[in-house]
Amino acid sequence: MGRCRIKVIMKRSLLIVAILLYFSLAGCVGVYYTALLVLKRSQPSQTWPGYHYALFKQPDFYTGLINADNQPVAEEKVFGGIVSHHFFVEKEIARFFLPLRKQQPKVVVIIGPNHFNAGHNAMLTTQYPYITPWGNLEPDLELSNKLAASGLITVEERPFEKEHSISALVSFVKYTFPDTKLIPIILKKNVSQARLDELVTQLDILLPKDSLVIASVDFSHHSNRVVADFHDEKSLATIQSFDFESLARLEIDSPSSIYATLRFLEKRGAQKTSYFKHLNSATFANNLSSEDVTSYLFAHFIKGKSTTNGAVSVLHFGDMIFNGVVGEMIKNKQDPFQKIAGVEGNFLRGMDAVVANLEGPIAVREQCFSSRPVNFAFSPLVPSLLARNRIGFVNMANNHRLDCGENGVIETQELLTKSHIQFFGNEELGAENYLVKKVADKSLVLLGINTFGMLPEKAQLFLGLIKNLKQRYDYVAVNVHWGVEYNTQPSQEQKDLAHALVDAGADVIIGHHPHVIQPLEIYKEKVIFYSLGNFVSSQNIPATKNGLAAGFIFNDAVKKFYLFPFENSNGSPKLLLYQKTKQFCDHFLKSVTTTEMCSFGL
16 A cells, blocks of 8 residues: 555656656746646645745755856845846746855845735735755844834734745855855735835945845746847846936736845945846747747946936827727626737736827717718717726827817816826927826937828928927927828828938837838838737728737947737727737838847937
8 A cells, every 4th residue: 555655646746847847848838837836745744833835945945046057256245136036947046046155244134125015014924934955044033122122013924835036046145055044025917116215224334245136036037038028128228327317117926025134225326237148938938939938137236336327118009089889898897908918918018108199089978970971989988998098199290180079078077187197289289289198317218200281381380389398308209190091001191101200309100090010121220110900999801900019228338129919809809829929020120120120229
C-alpha cells in the first residue's frame, strides 16, 4: 500500500515537471506560472504558526542563482531598485540581486502589492521569518515594531501566506545577503498618497544608511506585446524622471509600491540609474504572438540626480456614434467598450490621455428636431460610460455638433463636465477650440477643427492659432473633421490642409469623418493619420467595421507611434489578434516606414 502511494506521488510530480518544461519551452507564460503554483500546492501543507515560506523551497528552482557565471559586481552603492516577482523570469531576478552581493545591507525592505486585498489595513507587514532553501530570512523586529507603533502599518500574518510579491523574492535576498534582515510591506490599491508619504518619512528616519529598499512590481499585464511596449514607454519614462504625478495612471500592478520606493530614493539622493533593463514574457520566451504578455523592469538606483525627462502618452480613436445597436446596448446597461478594454480594462489604462471624436450631442431628451437628413442625439448615460473606460477627452468639432442646436451643445458640455470628461472643438475660433494637458514639465495641446462649411479665411486663422500655440506649448495634436465619407483615400484638399497644419506647427494630425481607415503619411517628420475610421458605431458597411487606434509618445529624444487595429462586431470594437495585427501593420506602413511590429519612431 505504501509503495503504491509513493509511486502515485512520484508519477504526479514527474507529470507536473513535464508540464512545466513543455509550457516553458512553448512560451505559454500564464499556463507555466499556473503549473508552478500547482506544483507548490501539490506538496504537503507547509504553513504553521511562526513561519512563512519562499514561493519554492527547492534550490533546483533557482537556476539563475545556483548556475550564475561571472555576474558583475555593482561599482557604486545601490540604495534601492525595482524588480519583478514573476517567477517565470527568475534568471533575470537573480541578475538583479547578484551584482549587489558585496553590499551586505543590514536591512532589506521589500514593498509590493497586496494582490488579494487581504487583511484589515491598507499597509501591512509580517514579523514571521521566511524559510528559504538557504536558511531562514529573519525579520527586523526592532524596526518593524517601531513602524507598527507609528500606526502606519499593521502586523498581520495571514495575508502573507499567499502573497507572492514577497515570497517570490525572499530566497534571492537570503542567498545574496546571508546576514541581512527583512522588512516586507504590502500595499492595498486604496492606500492614500498622504499615508505613503508618512511611511517614506518613517523609513528614512529609521533605516540604517546601508539599507536597501526594493519595489516588487510587475508591469503591463494581459495584452499583446505591442500594447505592453506602448504602456511601458510611459511607465519607464515616468520612473526614470521621478514624475510622481503620472505614477497613479500607469498600467502596472502597484503604482503605490513604485511611488513609496521612488520617494524614499529621492530622500536619499539616489535618483540615478546604474542598471535599467526592460523586457516582457513574449520576447523572453520567444513567443512573440502571445496574447497574454507580462512585462518587467529591473533597475538599480545610485547617488545622483535623474537626467531623464518625462513623456506625454496619448491614445487616440476615431468616431464614436452612440445610436442604433450601440444605443440599445447602453440602455440595457451593456458596455460597448468592454471587449477592446480587455482584461481588467488594461488597454485603456496607462496613458495621460485617451481621446476620441464625439460624433454628435448628448441630450437628456435624446431626441431633437433638425432639418438635417441625419440627426444624432446620444443617451445621457454616455458620459459616465466614457469615464468608466478612462476615455477622458472628446473632440466636438464635427458636422454633427449642432444636431440639437446651441442648447444641445451647452447640455452636452454640462453632462460631460459632471463626469469629468474634458472637451475641445468649438465652432467659433477661441479658447474652447483647444485644451492644454500638463504632464510633469511638458504640455500637450489638443485642438479641434471642423472643415465643413469653413471658409478659406477661417482656415488661415486656425493656422495662425497653431503657430501661436506651438510657441507657448511643447506639443500640438490637431483633430480634423474632414474628407468624404467612406472614401478610403484622402482627397487633395485633405493633403493640402494637412501639410499647411504641419507647416504651422502641428506635431501630429488625427483625422476623422470618413468612417473608414485612410492611409498614414509622414510629412516633414510629422505624422498625419488621415482617418482612423470608426471607434464605436452601428454602421454596417464592411469597411466601417474596421478601425484604428493611434498611440503616441512624445519626449525630448524621440516621438514614437503605435498602431492598434481592431474590428467592430455588433457595435463593440475588439483588438485584432497577433497575426491579423501584423498583417495589417505590414500593409499599412510599408509605403512610409520600416517597422518590426506596428510601431515606429521619428
